[in-house]
Amino acid sequence: MSAEPLTPSVVVDEASMTYRVLSAEAVQPRRGLRGRVRAARGVRTTEVQALQPLSFVVGRGESVGVIGTNGSGKSTLMKLITGQMRPTTGHIYATSTPVMLGVNAALVRQVSGEDNIRLGCLAMGMSRAEAEAKRDAVVALSGLDDHALQLPLKAYSSGMAARLQFAIATSVDPDILVIDEALNTGDAQFRERTRQRLDELREQAGCVFLVSHSLSTIQEMCQRVIWIERGVLTMDGSPRAVTRGYNLYARAMAQGRTEEAQEILERKRSELVRERIAWTGGERPTGITAL
Numbered sequence: 001m002s003a004e005p006l007t008p009s010v011v012v013d014e015a016s017m018t019y020r021v022l023s024a025e026a027v028q029p030r031r032g033l034r035g036r037v038r039a040a041r042g043v044r045t046t047e048v049q050a051l052q053p054l055s056f057v058v059g060r061g062e063s064v065g066v067i068g069t070n071g072s073g074k075s076t077l078m079k080l081i082t083g084q085m086r087p088t089t090g091h092i093y094a095t096s097t098p099v100m101l102g103v104n105a106a107l108v109r110q111v112s113g114e115d116n117i118r119l120g121c122l123a124m125g126m127s128r129a130e131a132e133a134k135r136d137a138v139v140a141l142s143g144l145d146d147h148a149l150q151l152p153l154k155a156y157s158s159g160m161a162a163r164l165q166f167a168i169a170t171s172v173d174p175d176i177l178v179i180d181e182a183l184n185t186g187d188a189q190f191r192e193r194t195r196q197r198l199d200e201l202r203e204q205a206g207c208v209f210l211v212s213h214s215l216s217t218i219q220e221m222c223q224r225v226i227w228i229e230r231g232v233l234t235m236d237g238s239p240r241a242v243t244r245g246y247n248l249y250a251r252a253m254a255q256g257r258t259e260e261a262q263e264i265l266e267r268k269r270s271e272l273v274r275e276r277i278a279w280t281g282g283e284r285p286t287g288i289t290a291l
Helices: 032-040 074-080 113-123 128-142 146-150 156-173 188-201 216-222 240-253 257-270
Strands: 008-022 045-059 063-067 089-094 174-181 209-212 224-229 232-235
Touching: 008 074, 045 074, 045 089, 045 209, 045 224, 045 232, 063 240, 074 089, 074 174, 113 128, 113 146, 113 216, 128 156, 128 188, 146 257, 156 174, 156 209, 156 216, 188 209, 188 216, 209 216, 216 240, 216 257, 224 240, 232 240, 232 257, 240 257
Parallel strands: 063 209, 063 224, 174 209
Antiparallel strands: 008 045, 008 089, 224 232
């Protein structure tokens, strides 16, 4: 990571997330007098910590990859950053409202790709004239031809739909963009177009988060990578270093060498320098766009 001072775009300050779920006993049917008495005392719940407290700062112009095995808390973190959920503890701040690919550009399966472009742009706050002006750029980025644009979305392959969704979502030039598993489809030409588009977003002083299981995509698209494992921030650094550490861990787990995998986790976590957020004047901002 660069030693130069960052101009913050997103600040995660000791944020954590704990879910409260029904206990195994609570979901069992109640039978007999004893069961009814237990039920009358209230439903029992248990807490599941999806994310342990973590802190980091993402500067303007950074593209940050987020990796980790399934269930490690990656998507939970993205929901916290985009404001879909509030952290159980800690705070998250941003210079503008983050845009999550797929949330701000929902597609309608029953209408054509052409109509989806228009509807998607309008749904993100554009005027009709602005949506029309963006149309050609969206089509060029998606790589869809005129025939495909006239077909209903339900006739599209998952890859075609993902490309169109990405093209629509990035048409608004968001200052902060979150992409969750959207770039794993498409040919080399599409990946090159998406890389160019992400470069444009960074040049416009924004930042990009990319969640993906494709380490090659992460290495191609990102300048920095965060590894979250079992809800714990494990590494934060260059794509090459972080993906190498993650590969060693994933390979050990896949081969059943759990003790070795645990040793890798503990070593990487011990090497991580935990970031402490220092606010000017010692007081946190009062609004999400206060940075």
